[in-house]
Amino acid sequence: AKERGRSRVETFSLTLQHNATKRAQMDVALRFALDRDELSLCYQPKVSLIDGSVLGFELLLRWRSEEYGDIPPSEFIPIAESSGIIIPIGLWVLEQACWQLNRWQSEAGDRNHLTVAVNVSMRQLMQPSFLSDVAEILARTGIAASSLELEVTETSAMANPAQTAETMAALKTLGIRLALDDFGTGYSSLAYLQSLPIDVLKIDKTFVSHLGKQQNDDAIVRLIIALAKTLHLEIVAEGVENKAQMHELQKLGCLIGQGHYFSPPMKQHEAEKLLRANRQF
Numbered sequence: 001a002k003e004r005g006r007s008r009v010e011t012f013s014l015t016l017q018h019n020a021t022k023r024a025q026m027d028v029a030l031r032f033a034l035d036r037d038e039l040s041l042c043y044q045p046k047v048s049l050i051d052g053s054v055l056g057f058e059l060l061l062r063w064r065s066e067e068y069g070d071i072p073p074s075e076f077i078p079i080a081e082s083s084g085i086i087i088p089i090g091l092w093v094l095e096q097a098c099w100q101l102n103r104w105q106s107e108a109g110d111r112n113h114l115t116v117a118v119n120v121s122m123r124q125l126m127q128p129s130f131l132s133d134v135a136e137i138l139a140r141t142g143i144a145a146s147s148l149e150l151e152v153t154e155t156s157a158m159a160n161p162a163q164t165a166e167t168m169a170a171l172k173t174l175g176i177r178l179a180l181d182d183f184g185t186g187y188s189s190l191a192y193l194q195s196l197p198i199d200v201l202k203i204d205k206t207f208v209s210h211l212g213k214q215q216n217d218d219a220i221v222r223l224i225i226a227l228a229k230t231l232h233l234e235i236v237a238e239g240v241e242n243k244a245q246m247h248e249l250q251k252l253g254c255l256i257g258q259g260h261y262f263s264p265p266m267k268q269h270e271a272e273k274l275l276r277a278n279r280q281f
């Protein structure tokens, strides 16, 4: 039994070592990813649950590595965060988003209200130059600040509550919009929420996935929507996968949704085609 115990420990530490090595290798590969054009963005529409129109897009990062193939963001974002390479990558994402919006805004008048949402990691947000970087990108691309939305997860905000609130307040002076992402998973208090200058709550997809089932567990979603209304926040449901969930959300008074039911994240040219066709979901 002792023997076996030890070999299990060895296997375990070998796995850890293997993971550490793999992370280190990926970290190196990530450093070259931008220059090698291995990063790209896909677009997921945000849809009005009232009339099915496209209100905007969330931009999601993709990495096709020459050595490792397609790596999902859930794997490479944490690596990029711990090495700090997320900072130049994040600025690149932001710049891409703003240029895209610039093209859309100059193309057609009635698309001026279109918004683009970008995910921002805590590491980026806490960067002292972040505010001036965002201001500079806004100036350079000439887009209306109010059509740019930055998404920060509730969990990461809670890891650094005071500093997050301070940085967010500074960002709000630029006129951009702020969203609290994956809401409901981070246990923030009502008082803390009220101290954040946010515009949007995004209901985490785990709660949305419970909607419309036989044992319809909608209490949390109901609560989040009530909270958002009290605080005059916009509410977006993420991970809407079927009609039943959409109907539940409509019944509960959620006005905006995102998810595979409408569309998975799509390539840029597909997003443009969608806009040109002025498609209603």
Ligand code: C2E
Pocket (backbone or CB within 6 Å): 044, 059, 060, 061, 072, 073, 074, 077, 090, 093, 118, 119, 120, 121, 151, 181, 182, 205, 238, 239, 240, 241, 258, 259, 260, 261, 264, 265
């Ligand atoms: P997130 O911001 O919560 O993004 C939503 C995730 O849900 C995306 O995964 C999206 O593809 C997926 N999704 C969309 N609709 C559905 C649906 O109907 N059902 C289900 N099950 N999933 C759906 P993705 O693209 O793999 O991104 C994962 C996470 O990586 C994102 O979660 C975000 O936290 C992070 N991420 C992605 N792009 C960036 C970025 O540019 N910067 C930073 N810092 N983080 C990013």
Ligand code: CA
Pocket (backbone or CB within 6 Å): 058, 119, 151, 181
């Ligand atoms: Ca997000």
Ligand code: CA
Pocket (backbone or CB within 6 Å): 181, 182, 202, 204, 205, 238
């Ligand atoms: Ca989310």
Ligand code: CA
Pocket (backbone or CB within 6 Å): 182
């Ligand atoms: Ca998430």
